[in-house]
Amino acid sequence: xxxxxxxxxxxxxxxxxxxxxxxxxxxxxxxxxxxxxxxxxxxxxxxxxxxxxxxxxxxxxxxxxxxxxxxxxxxxxxxxxxxxxxxxxxxxxxxxxxxxxxxxxxxxxxxxxxxxxxxxxxxxxxxxxxxxxxxxxxxxxxxxxxxxxxxxxxxxxxxxxxxxxxxxxxxxxxxxxxxxxxxxxxxxxxxxxxxxxxxxxxxxxxxxxxxxxxxxxxxxxxxxxxxxxxxxxxxxxxxxxxxxxxxxxxxxxxxxxxxxxxxxxxxxxxxxxxxxxxxxxxxxxxxxxxxxxxxxxxxxxxxxxxxxxxxxxxxxxxxxxxxxxxxxxxxxxxxxxxxxxxxxxxxxxxxxxxxxxxxxxxxxxxxxxxxxxxxxxxxxxxxxxxxxxxxxxxxxxxxxxxxxxx
Amino acid sequence: xxxxxxxxxxxxxxxxxxxxxxxxxxxxxxxxxxxxxxxxxxxxxxxxxxxxxxxxxxxxxxxxxxxxxxxxxxxxxxxxxxxxxxxxxxxxxxxxxxxxxxxxxxxxxxxxxxxxxxxxxxxxxxxxxxxxxxxxxxxxxxxxxxxxxxxxxxxxxxxxxxxxxxxxxxxxxxxxxxxxxxxxxxxxxxxxxxxxxxxxxxxxxxxxxxxxxxxxxxxxxxxxxxxxxxxxxxxxxxxxxxxxxxxxxxxxxxxxxxxxxxxxxxxxxxxxxxxxxxxxxxxxxxxxxxxxxxxxxxxxxxxxxxxxxxxxxxxxxxxxxxxxxxxxxxxxxxxxxxxxxxxxxxxxxxxxxxxxxxxxxxxxxxxxxxxxxxxxxxxxxxxxxxxxxxxxxxxxxxxxxxxxxxxxxxxxxxxxxxxxxxxxxxxxxxxxxxxxxxxxxxxxxxxxxxxxxxxxxxxxxxxxxxxxxxxxxxxxxxxxxxxxxxxxxxxxxxxxxxxxxxxx
Numbered sequence: 005x006x007x008x009x010x011x012x013x014x015x016x017x018x019x020x021x022x023x024x025x026x027x028x029x030x031x032x033x034x035x036x037x038x039x040x041x042x043x044x045x046x047x048x049x050x051x052x053x054x055x056x057x058x059x060x061x062x063x064x065x066x067x068x069x070x071x072x073x074x075x076x077x078x079x080x081x082x083x084x085x086x087x088x089x090x091x092x093x094x095x096x097x098x099x100x101x102x103x104x105x106x107x108x109x110x111x112x113x114x115x116x117x118x119x120x121x122x123x124x125x126x127x128x129x130x131x132x133x134x135x136x137x138x139x140x141x142x143x144x145x146x147x148x149x150x151x152x153x154x155x156x157x158x159x160x161x162x163x164x165x166x167x168x169x170x171x172x173x174x175x176x177x178x179x180x181x182x183x184x185x186x187x188x189x190x191x192x193x194x195x196x197x198x199x200x201x202x203x204x205x206x207x208x209x210x211x212x213x214x215x216x217x218x219x220x221x222x223x224x225x226x227x228x229x230x231x232x233x234x235x236x237x238x239x240x241x242x243x244x245x246x247x248x249x250x251x252x253x254x255x256x257x258x259x260x261x262x263x264x265x266x267x268x269x270x271x272x273x274x275x276x277x278x279x280x281x282x283x284x285x286x287x288x289x290x291x292x293x294x295x296x297x298x299x300x301x302x303x304x305x306x307x308x309x310x311x312x313x314x315x316x317x318x319x320x321x322x323x324x325x326x327x328x329x330x331x332x333x334x335x336x337x338x339x340x341x342x343x344x345x346x347x348x349x350x351x352x353x354x355x356x357x358x359x360x361x362x363x364x365x366x367x368x369x370x371x372x373x374x375x376x377x378x379x380x381x382x383x384x385x386x387x388x389x390x391x392x393x394x395x396x397x398x399x400x401x402x403x404x405x406x407x408x409x410x
Numbered sequence: 411x412x413x414x415x416x417x418x419x420x421x422x423x424x425x426x427x428x429x430x431x432x433x434x435x436x437x438x439x440x441x442x443x444x445x446x447x448x449x450x451x452x453x454x455x456x457x458x459x460x461x462x463x464x465x466x467x468x469x470x471x472x473x474x475x476x477x478x479x480x481x482x483x484x485x486x487x488x489x490x491x492x493x494x495x496x497x498x499x500x501x502x503x504x505x506x507x508x509x510x511x512x513x514x515x516x517x518x519x520x521x522x523x524x525x526x527x528x529x530x531x532x533x534x535x536x537x538x539x540x541x542x543x544x545x546x547x548x549x550x551x552x553x554x555x556x557x558x559x560x561x562x563x564x565x566x567x568x569x570x571x572x573x574x575x576x577x578x579x580x581x582x583x584x585x586x587x588x589x590x591x592x593x594x595x596x597x598x599x600x601x602x603x604x605x606x607x608x609x610x611x612x613x614x615x616x617x618x619x620x621x622x623x624x625x626x627x628x629x630x631x632x633x634x635x636x637x638x639x640x641x642x643x644x645x646x647x648x649x650x651x652x653x654x655x656x657x658x659x660x661x662x663x664x665x666x667x668x669x670x671x672x673x674x675x676x677x678x679x680x681x682x683x684x685x686x687x688x689x690x691x692x693x694x695x696x697x698x699x700x701x702x703x704x705x706x707x708x709x710x711x712x713x714x715x716x717x718x719x720x721x722x723x724x725x726x727x728x729x730x731x732x733x734x735x736x737x738x739x740x741x742x743x744x745x746x747x748x749x750x751x752x753x754x755x756x757x758x759x760x761x762x763x764x765x766x767x768x769x770x771x772x773x774x775x776x777x778x779x780x781x782x783x784x785x786x787x788x789x790x791x792x793x794x795x796x797x798x799x800x801x802x803x804x805x806x807x808x809x810x811x812x813x814x815x816x817x818x819x820x821x822x823x824x825x826x827x828x829x830x831x832x833x834x835x836x837x838x839x840x841x842x843x844x845x846x847x848x849x850x851x852x853x854x855x856x857x858x859x860x861x862x863x864x865x866x867x868x869x870x871x872x873x874x875x876x877x878x879x880x881x882x883x884x885x886x887x888x889x890x891x892x893x894x895x896x897x898x899x900x901x902x903x904x905x906x907x908x909x910x911x912x913x914x
Contacts (some may be wrong), residue, residue: 018908027906034903058906088908120895196779199745199786241768245775248735250482256684281728288732291903292682295851300786366782 015083019116021090021154022187024058025226028260032294036229036262036286038279038380039063039094039400042075048276050083053089055280059261061094061116064103072103076110083111087290088112092154096138097122097176101143108150115142116156116191118176123346134343142183142339149184156228157403158191162361165370166195167314173208174215174315175342175351178334181216186223188216191263193230194250200367201253202298202305205229210308211315214331229254231265231286244285251286255293262286307367321350336360415523416876431617431818435624435668444622447877448583452531454558455584460629463591466563467635476572476595476638477673479517480713483747487784489715489777491738493751493770495578496521496551498541500564503552506763507569513767514774517596517748518569522577523551526585527607531555550760555584564595574640580604586623590630590637599623599666600641601821602658606835613839614822621669621818626766628670639666640715642677646834648896649854650679651846653689653801654862657830659694660701660806664817667707675715676749680737682719682901685773686853688785689714689794691744693880697802705817715748716741722897723756727765730754738776743785749773796855801868805829806861828861847891849875850882857892 017023028035038057040049042064050061060082062075075093082091092114093107104115113198121138123129148155157176159169171189180188190208194201199365212225219225231250231317244267254262259325264286266278298304315329322345323329361371426590449455472478483490487508493515495506507518514897525534534553541548554562554575565573574596575589582599586664589597601613608616627637627680632705642663643655666674676698678690691714698712718737741749753761753769761769785791811830813820824830835842843860856862856872864872873887880887894900 023908024906027908031907032903033906034904088906193803198739198780198783241771241775242779244731244735244772245738245779248739248776249505249779252684252736252739284726284728285732288729288901289736292732292736292852292901293684294901294903296684297851298786299788299790301791303786304788362782364782365784367779 009113015111015113018085018088019090019111019113020152021059021092022152022224023259024090025189025224025245027227028058033058034255034259034290034294035059035263036290037061037263038283039263039280040078040276042071042078044078044275046078046081046085047258049078051087051091051163051276052085052279055283057264057283058088059090059092059114061092061114062112063096064097064099065097066286072099076103076106079107079112080110080311092116092156093404095144096125097137098140100140101145101147104144104147108147113152114154114156115144116158116189117144118157119179120172120176120346120351121158121160124162124172129346129349131229131343133199134346135339137341138179138343141179144402145183145185147182147185148180152187152191153185154224155180155185156189156191158228158230159193161193161230163195163368165314165368166192166200167311168205168370169193170204170207170211170311171315171318171351174211174319174331174334177212177216177325178337179214179339179342181218181223182335186219188212188219188224189226189228189261191228191230194232194246194253195368196232196246196249196367197309197362198249198253198256198298198366200311201229201250203304203311205253205257205259206304206308207311207315211312211331215334223383226260227256227257228261228263229259230263231267231282240268247282248289251289252293254296255290256296258297264288321345415544416848421783422576422752424612428615429618429752430612431585431816431822433813433816435628435670436621441625441629445587445626448587448622451529451554451584454555455587458587458591459632460591463593464633464635465837466566466591466593467595468631470566470593473570474566474572474593474595475636476517476574477636477711479572480638480673480675480747481711484713484745487745489741489746490516490748491517491751491770491773491777492517492574492748493753493766494519495763495766496519496523496549497547498523498538498549498553499545499547500552500561500827502547504565504568507565507573507867509763509767511678514768515770517572517574517753518565519576519598520554520586520589520594521551522551522575522579522582523553525549526551526553526555527577527579527582529581529584532711542751554588554592554819557588560591561587561589562592562594562801566595572596572638574598574638576640577843578603578642580608580611581619582897583619583622586626590626595615596619596638596640597623597627598640598642600639600662602662602830603677604833605832605837605840606646608837608839612822613825613837614818616839617665617821619820621665624669626669627666631670631672634697636673637671638673638675639671640675641666642717643679646679646832646835649681649721649846649848650833651801651844651854651856652678652681652686652798653805654830654832654844654846656690656694656697657681657805657809658797658832660698660802661809661817661821661830662875663698663710663712664701664705664707665821667702667705667710668817673711675713677715677717677748677750678764679720679741681854682733682736683848683854684740684743684785685737686794686798687716687740688744689791690798691741691746693795693798693802697799697806713747714744714748715750716744717750718752721900723752723754725757727754730756731769731870731888734772734852735776738773739780742780743783744775745784746755748779761874797868797871800887801864804864804868805862814821829863831860831862845889845892847876848895850877850879857887858888
């Protein structure tokens, strides 16, 4: 797959996400990607940029309450005022494709958001909701088929086995490519297990071309790591630790970018405090690891193989028992097939029965399947471990090791 | 000065130590004769009564013992988290220690102030009195000798777990007497780690001083009190070749064991290269066991621990956290028995209590996120381990052939001829010819091996790796790379080259 994309007619090249991603894949510096709310002042975003962020997306969850207008204004202001900063939109809700079109006209060159992520966040998998989400994002994808626009699809922010996250990303990828997108970023939410996270990124690299061969003809594919998924951090130190683990995995797997999740709450007097700190932290960590990679090892290979096998098993469950689906046949699945699979729990894992937990080595496994056909990890007995709280009783672990709902 | 001819040019070394390294375990007579002088060197020295101290230790609960902590950490492959702290006021120090314990510290450390480390007790006394009068700490640690053993017992009495005293000095005999008599169960400080902290003292005298301290620990051991000792591998504030750190620590361990130490930890510097740091910890663990066994110290317990980055820290707390977390994860992935915590105040000076508490919590959180994980075994890891081990063995074997078979004198000679050469250490006893630098993927190599007794193959390997970096960086393989590695901005990746991306 090519590293670069054709230039859009919009902002100068130094403001284009495609150029930033291409530069990151050829140089030592990786991208620190910050997300800001729609109402953020341009001056605050400038501070985030100065802290080390190369790419900023403006989060929009709906078109009401002036959010959309504020987002468009911010994108336009940043494009006009902040040199060498690429700007984009991060869609967290159901917004119209016309809004996205206006964002692209205002200077955005990057659009993030995906239907599966939205449905997981809203814990909805009824047929109507799924169909509505797929239709809305199909329209957004059509807008992102413009030359040079980068489209990020992200796995749901849930503590799930990596195979499930990879499966979601591949389905999102297929949907986006089907609607004309050719420059894709796959956003993987880190789980805090070094080998497993690196393996998941390697698996994505290996499997994505199989489900989206269209990208080999002038398209681009980049990997992104989101610093944390799952429940919000209860204490800031856990946020920093989770951010560190995720950023280490991203750096050692040679992902192109890291999406910053602020590890500390913002100061009301300085609304960008947490984000600036998160960007500084991430910039430093990525730069320290710029020349380091997690080399091949039997453990990494085994984890990667396990993830790939589980992904294939998950896709097989999308077909009928008589004719299980394969990676290659994924592209031929219609929106209706995908809708059905999501609605019956095979795809989104929203079934109450689905549970994940950490094994004795800290890796995240499916300990109970959400639907027939999903692989389940046979968890060995856990080793004894010291108390996972500090002496003041604050939870020091970012996740309950006993298993969480997927 | 004595000029030792070597190769094309001789180089100067200071005159021999007046008190050279002992060849063997200090005899009772040697030890107690010397001890009388040590205790008489400051009035509080008389409080270090050995019999009374042993009784005090025996009265302390088992929960305050240090060796089991390290043993358990090794079994669980989960590093102990221990921050360092110390201010002039003992009451304030106790408050700080309690806060750190609440934050998750698993070994409570008392850091020596600079006057104590340089035996300037009179100046320390004045600074202590002024600090108490003004209610502000004018000292960068606790003046334990000025307080004396009886007063310092408050620490062991009120804290619920083991205490460690830390002193980077070539002469810590009286401070060691004081803290062990006060009930401290662990102490950091050693011979080769002292070299970066000294200038004029002959290495033989430094060895002799620490042999005394280790003999003191051996004396406690012989009276049924298990104490713990920790050594650190020549922690200059820069990148340190792992093989040199491993060498120094193995030699420290042998000298300690010879004097009767039974429980020790060996601290490596985190060079911020994950694979190499993990490799160094694993090699150290293996080598120290092998050499202890070879010399008959089979019952001595030795565990590797990791010091977070010792070089320049960025002033931004968030960036400092990045270095701290990388150190914490490295220790956890490597299965180190402990990790010594740095703080976000590192770029400014001595850490505030708040910064120490935050860093302790952060380190604990990282260790817990990494629970159960280890760095995967791979061909690259094995190759790095082999390289470190080959280099360390070449120095160790060459060194241990010196001194007519006695370890202490062997180290003295090794320094004199540059077999052991700590990069950029200011001590006059150090040859100062070896220089370390990062290679093209960030691992630490020798830019100049000086007179370290490496084979041609090892020298060639290091030269090739450094040359590869120079080529990649379009720079000379020279000291300029060292200067870059030394700077606080050493890790900043160059900006994105949008033009190259555009045209490429």
